[in-house]
Structures are given as structure tokens and as C-alpha cells.
Amino acid sequence: MASYIMRRLLIAIPVLIGVTIFNFIIINMAPGNPVEMFVNPDATPAQIELEKERMGLNDPMVIQYFRWMNSLLHGDLGYSYSTYEPVTQVLLERMGPTLLLMGLALFFGLLIAIPIGILSATKQYSKLDYATTGFSFLGISIPHFFLGLGAIYIFSVQLQLLPTGGMMTLGSGGGFVDRVEHLILPVFVLATGIAGKKIRYVRASMLDVLGQDYLRTARAKGLREFVVTNKHALKNALIPIITVIGLEIPLLIGGAVITEQVFQWPGMGLLTIQSIMSRDYPTLMAINLLTAVIVLVANFATDILYSVADPRIKNN
Amino acid sequence: MKHLLEVVNLQTAFQSEKSEIIAVDEISFTLNAGETLGIVGESGCGKSITSLSIIGLLGKKGRVKKGNIYFDNEDLAQTSESDFRKIRGNQISMIFQEPMTSLNPVFTIGNQMIEGIKLHMKLSTKEARSYAIEMLEKVRIPRAEEVMKEYPHVLSGGMRQRVVIAMALACKPKLLIADEPTTALDVTIQAQILELMRNLKEESETAIMFITHDLGVIAEMADKVIVMYAGQIVEEADVFTLFKNPKHPYTQGLMASIPHIEYEEEERLSSIPGTVPTPQNMPKGCRFHTRCPYVTEQCKQERPDLFQINDTHKSRCWLVKTEKHNKE
16 A cells, blocks of 8 residues: 555656646747736836846746746745735635635535435436436536526525625625625535536436345345445445545635636635736646646545445455 | 245236236245245246245335235235335345345445344344354354455355355244355355255254256255246146156256256257247247147147146146046
8 A cells, every 4th residue: 555655646746747847838828928917008118028037037938947846846836926925825815715615515516416316316217317317417507607697696686685706795804694695606506516417426326336236135134225225325336426526626726717706706716817817927837736736636535535435446 | 734935826017118017927835934945947937026026125116916925924915115124134034146246345244244133133233243253153154253344355156155145044034035046156166055055944944945947956955846937837846746757848848958967978958949938928828838849729729727736746737637637
């Protein structure tokens, strides 16, 4: 096991270096430059050129990359071009709200998806099954911006029940109830999408298991159908679902770009959009690097979790 | 003596997309405590459906449509599901064909053993554990205590079948249904498992319903035998009579298709021509007439009953009826 972990960690290093190189090239190939975004519109081309020179943007890309890499290895992610704050601080500020939003969305998404998926599978081809299948396709197909704007229109504009966006009412200090109110709509939108996808997986995985011989053995013992389904079948059905849930973990940190934009949620997704708009290279690079790390870690964690859940894997 | 199990005119049906399919029909037999009943027949003849009807595990689409299943004076065909659960795994238990897949891969042997024991015998976890170890030792599983902590995949097919047998016998059932318990095992292991089942039977008064398509296994295990064809019983006899004097052409065909080692090499192994009819297009008259070498016009038109040849021997064949008639 220890050698397996070591091997996975060593493989991760070239992958991460590759990711940074690709990102650096792509970002630098994008038209425009950060100076144009923040200088005074009256600035002369000479002044802009001077500023670019000062920021090192005129150096060859390779030099810029190694300069960035060098400071990264010293634990320094640089300063944001748009807010002049250290990138590390910017990321830390945004990570909390995203983790909260995405964590709740994933939690509620699964809370809906797992029981409904099970029910849908045990009552295959019933009206309930068709209804949940319909709901899940709806959840998958409705774009988040549409569902988000629709929810804002109904619950905020028409019914005036919930706030339109943000994390708390400005100037109110943000009490618990206020924060919960701000969370409801974005969590609803994200959880709907997650539940839609996961219901399909839970149902399919459960159907695979429901025909297995060992369930007949369990029934032959005289166990109640509830125990047969939720103990004997579910534990088997959840094994493949671990992988699918593992794929969502990066979103916990990476955030939901569109939903955060719609609800002005001050998280990583919104930061990503803002950084792209303002050509904030250091922040963008940091976001990309962080996302890459999280993807690798999540995949690794999924593999470990898999071997915990499935005893047949442990010994190999 | 009152029979332990008395099946009367059982008919089991399955709901398909459009229509209802009768899987087994007119099944009647009795079984006493301590007896072993062999049920033989080809795949799809209704052996398993009959046994699943008795243990009430037909699934959502199947149901006992007609008839009674008296077990210990209770009609299982009328028993509610919640009452049935108290009998299932307790007084009636079942061993299945595939030991490789009949244990749950993600729970330990111990967990799966204890589950049923706790449910029916009302023991504490600790008592159930030591009882489970005792049961595993009884089916001659070495290192029983460690095996309790193992997952099924580390055990061989033979060992897994022993675990399944231990699980089935844990609550000292009055009736054990063994649905091809040795079919998936290789021959040496098969012999060990049969030996084990015989010994366990001698120790207790458990009645066994032994389902198989292997006549050799029947000869070794059964006291009396039911031969099934196309969802019906075609012949019923004690094991000696059946092998010495099979009356139904189908049974005779089965007997003739057993390979004998002493036969001439050139001699072709005989087989019954044709295939089993599907429930959707059962032939008129005798269900076997399309494949029967002795078919008569009567066989094609009229459905034969299960005729009594003597006290213990019955056959569903017009020939038997005519033969008996001529004698009288």
C-alpha cells in the first residue's frame, strides 16, 4: 500500500508540471494584456509599454514561466493584477464560500438522488420510475443559468421570499438565518443538477445488483425486503457510485462558474470569471494549479475509498 | 402419520408483458420428516419454480395461482408475507446452485451467518457468533473462527457452498430445499458436499427436497423421486423402482441418456429427440407427445392424468393406463 501511494504521488509531479505549462501557454496566447485592463484610458502607448516592461510582460514566455515557477517553489503565488492582494489570500477568501455552497449542493443532491435512485430501481417500470426518470433528465438538461434566473424571478422578484444573490445582506453583518436564505436558491439550482445526474447512476447501479443471486440468499434467510435492499443491495450498488461522486469533489474547490455568476456568490467560480475578464494571470494560474491538484487528490482518494468499500480489491 | 409437506395441485403463474404464463401445473406430492425427495428434469421443466413456490420466493412477477402447500398444517399458499418471513430461513431454508454468487461479496462470512441466526433464534450477537462458528465447524470448514472474518471471494467454490449449507441449516430447518447444490462444483467437491449433506441429514430429522438434473446424484441421495417435464410431474416413484422400472417414456429416455462406462465405444449415447415445448405453445394432449417414441392418436388429443400404478408409483402416460386396464 505504501509503495502504491508513493507511486501515485510521483506520477502526480510530472502531471502537475504539464498542467502549469499548458495553462501558461494558453493564458499568454489569449489576446489582450492585463495592463490595458487597469491603466487610465488616457494613457499613451509609451506609458503602457513602460508598465508592461516593468511587470515583465515583455520577456519571452519561457522566462516568464520560470520566474512564476521559481516563486511558486518558494511558496509565493504572486500578486493579483486586479486587486493587488497576494493571490494566496484571494484564493483563501474565496475557497470558504465555494466549499460551503458546493458541499451543501453535493450533500443535498446525494440526499435526494440515493433514496430516489433506489426507489426507482426497486420499482422499475412503475409510474414512480418514469416520473423520477423524467425529473432526472430535466435536472440534467436544464442549464444552470436558466434554472437560476427562473428561480430568482419566481422566488425573489415575484414572491419576494429570498434574496437574489450574494452571501449575505450587505451591512447586516450576516446572521445565520440571513446566510441560510442566501444559500437556498444557489444550492437548489446546483443540487437539482447533481441529483439529476446521480439518480441515473444510482438507479442503474442498483438495477445491476438487484438481480444478483446473493439477494435471493438474503431473502431465503427470511430478511425483510427493506434490509435486503438497503443493506445487501445498497452496499454493492454504492461501490461504482463512489467513482461518480469522486468526480464531483474537484467542484467543491473549483466552484460552479455559472451558478456563482448568476447568484453573485463570492466563490472560486466567480473569481475565475473575474480573473479571466481582467487578464489577472497570477490568479488564473493559481486557480488552474489548485484545480489540477484537487483533481489528482480526488482521484487518488476515490481509489483509496474504493478499496475500502470493496473487499475484493484490498488484497490486490 | 401427518406429512411434513403436502403440495396439492399447485399451479404457479408468472406475469409477462401481456399475458400470464403458467410455469408449473398440477403439482402434488408429499414429503415426510427425514425423507429426501429428488426432483429431476431438464432445464426449464419447473423444478426450481416448484421449490421457489414452496419457500415463497417467486419474486414480484410470480404467484401461486392455485393449489395448497401444507407445511406443518399451515397453508403456505395463503400465508401472509410477514408470517412467511418467520418460516423462511427458519423452518424452511434453501441452498442455491451457484456458490460463487450466492454470498454477498461485500459482507464477511460472519456477518452473513449471524444475520439469520440472530433473526430467528433471538440470540445476542456474541452468542450468535459462537453458534455460527459451531455451524461452520459442523460443515467441516477449517479455521472456522478466521473464516468468520473473511470475505466470500477468498474462499473456493466448495468452501462457499459449505458456508451456504451452514447458513441454511443454522436454524435447524424442518425442510431444506437444495436447488442443484452441486451442479457448479467439480466432481470431487461434489462428492464431499453430498457426503456432508447425507451426514447432516442423519443427525437431524430434516426433510430434503433435492433438485437436480443429474440422475447419478438422485440415485445417491433420494428416497423417492419426482420426474418433471414441461411444468408437470410425469412420474413419481421410490428411487429403486424408478431406476429399475421407469414407466414414463420420458423417464426411460432420461435413463437411456446416462453414459455408461462399460458400453461399446462405437455405440452412440441415446438422446431424446426434439426440445421442451415453451409454456406459450404447449402441445394439445400429452405434453410429451411431440417427442415420444410411443405416441398414439389418444396422446395427441387427450391430456393424461397422473395414473396410479401401485401405492408408490405414478406415471402420467396413456400407455400405463392402457397397460393396467389390459391386465385387469
